[in-house]
Amino acid sequence: MLSQKTRYAIRAMQHLADKYGQGPIPLTDIAETQNIPAKFLTVILSELSRYGIVASQRGKDGGYWLGVPPIDITYGDLIRVMRGSLALVPCASRFAHETCKNCVEEKDCRTRALMLQVRDATAGLLDGMRLSDKIDPVPAAEGLEAVEDV
Incomplete structure (x- = not known):
C-alpha cells in the first residue's frame, strides 16, 4: 500500500x-x-x-x-521519490534491493519471481502515466467488484 x-x-x-x-x-x-x-x-x-x-x-x-512541466513527471517517478521503490518486497526492488530475511535463496524463491512481475507491470503502468494526463475520478462503488474464489 x-x-x-x-x-x-x-x-x-x-x-x-x-x-x-x-x-x-x-x-x-x-x-x-x-x-x-x-x-x-x-x-x-x-x-x-x-x-x-x-x-x-x-x-x-x-x-x-x-519545477518541471507536468508532461515530464510520471507517477512512477513521483512514487519512487516519495517511497523509494515500486516493489512490494525489498528483494524485488530495482533501486533499493535488499535480501529478505527469513527466506529461501533468491534464486529459488517463487514469491520473489512473482513480485518481480508485479513490480514490472506496476512500473509499466505508472511510468506510462504523467501528471499531464487526464484522470477522471471513479465513483466509490465502481472498480470494487468482488473476486470470486476459484
Missing part, C-alpha cells in the same frame, strides 16, 4: 499540475482543496523541491509550483 505521505504527495502534485503556468499557488490553497494537513504538506513539498520537482517562493505572493 502507498503511505499517507505518498498519497498526499500525489494529490498535491495533481493540484499543482492543474494550476501549471498560473504562478505560485499558496500552501493553504493546496492544503484546503486537497484536505492535507498544512504542516505535513510543507514537509512533503520541501522534500519534492530537493529533487527539483517543485519550486517555491516565500512571502506575501509566494507559494509552490511545478
